[in-house]
Amino acid sequence: MRAKPLRFAASVVPGVVALSLLSASLHAQRPEGEISPPAEESAGQAQPVIDEVKLIAQRAAMASLTGENPFILRESSWSGMIDPGKARLIQLQLFKRNEYHFWMAVPDRDAGVNVHIYDGNGEIVEGENIRYDVGNVAGLIVRPSESGVYYLRISLQTTVATPQEWSVIYAYR
C-alpha cells in the first residue's frame, strides 16, 4: 500500500451543487487545511456560502453537460489551498468503458493550472487536456483502460505568487 505521510487536509467539499450555472454552489464554510473544525465552529452553526471557485469550474463544465451525449456531473467535489509550483494528488476509483471529465479551477485569472491522471502504479495515463480562454481553469478527459484506483494530479504554475483556493469537480458518461 502507498504511504501517506503528508496528507494534505482538504475536505471533500460539502457542496450542494446545482447542475445548472444558475444555481449557486453552496457549502458549509470551513477553513481549508483543517481536518477538524475550529473550536469556534460548533454543530449547526456553519453558514452556507457561495463556493465561487467551484462555480468557476462548473461554468467551464456547462457545455459538456448538455447535448446528445452529455457527461453526468457528480455532486461530490474536492477543494483546498495550493501554493504556486506545488501539486496535490487525489485518489479515485474509476471504471473501464466510462469516460471521465475533470475540471480544476482557482480564482486568480492570471494563474495557470494543470490536471493529469496516473494509474495505480504511478504511470501517467493518456488523456485529453482541455484548455479554456482563461488559465485559471483546466479540464481533463480520460478513458480508463481498466477499472481500479487512479490518482488525479493537480498543480499550480508559478505565474502567480500567492497560494490559491482550488476546486475540482468531475463528471462521467
Place this chain on the structure above:
Amino acid sequence: MVMNKTLLFSICLVGTVHISLSQGTPEKIDLKDPNIQFVDGSVIPIPLEIFTSLDKLGSQDWAKQVASYEITLDTNRSRTAMLFGLTISEGFIAVQAEDKEAVRRIGREVLRLSTSLGVAGSVESHANSIVHAAGKSQWSVVRTELDKTRQTVLNKMAELRDDELVDLVSLGGWLGGTRALASVLKENYSVEGSDLLNQPDLVKQLKDDFNAISERARRGEVFARISKTLEHLESLMRTDANGAISEGKVIEIALSTKQLVEAIYES
C-alpha cells in the same frame, strides 16, 4: 467572500491536446514518496457510475435487482445512516430499471429516514422532486436528485460534526450498489464485466474508515459482521493476472453483500 468579477466572464474552451506534459509534469510518480501531498477525503463512486459502464457491455436485467425491503427504524442512528445509504443505492437501481413505483416508494423512504436522522429539512425538496420526476419518467432528473439527496445528507452530517454517520451513509451506498452489481454479474458473468469489481483500494479505505468509527457508534451484532464482511470482500475484489475476477469470486461477493444487506435491514 465578495463576489469575484471572474464569475461574470464566460469560460470558453479553446482547445484539447493529448497529454501535454506541462512544465514539471512527471511521466511517472513515486506514490510512496513521503513528500507527495495527498488530498484527504474520499469520493465514493455512486452505483450509476458503475452501472453505466456495465450497460455498455449489453443491456442488463436491472428490474430483477430492484428490492423491496421493509424498513423498521429504531433508535440506532448508525444503523439508520447505513439504511439511508442503502436506500439511496436502491433508488439508483430502480432508476436503472426505470421502475416508477419503486422510485416513488424509495423517495418516500428517503424522507422518512432523513427525518429520523434529523436532516429532513434539507432533503425534503429533493425527495419530493424524486417522487414527482419518477411519476413523469424523467429519469435524468431522478438520477440527479438522488445524488443531490445523498450529497445533501453528507453535507448536513458534516456540518453537524457527525463524521461517523457520513462514513456509514457512504458505506451503505457502496454496499447496496455492489450487491446489485455482483448479482447482475453472477446472473450474466463475463470476464470483461467482472473487472468492475476490482476495487481493493476502495474496499480497504471503506474498511479503515469503518474500523476508525468509535465502538459506541458500532454497537450491535450487525456492525461486527460489517467489519468481517469488508475484510472478506477486500480479498475477493481484486483482479487476477488476466485482469478478471473469477465467476466463483463474483458469486461469493454477491452472496456476502446480499447477506450483509439483509442483515442490516433485519437487525
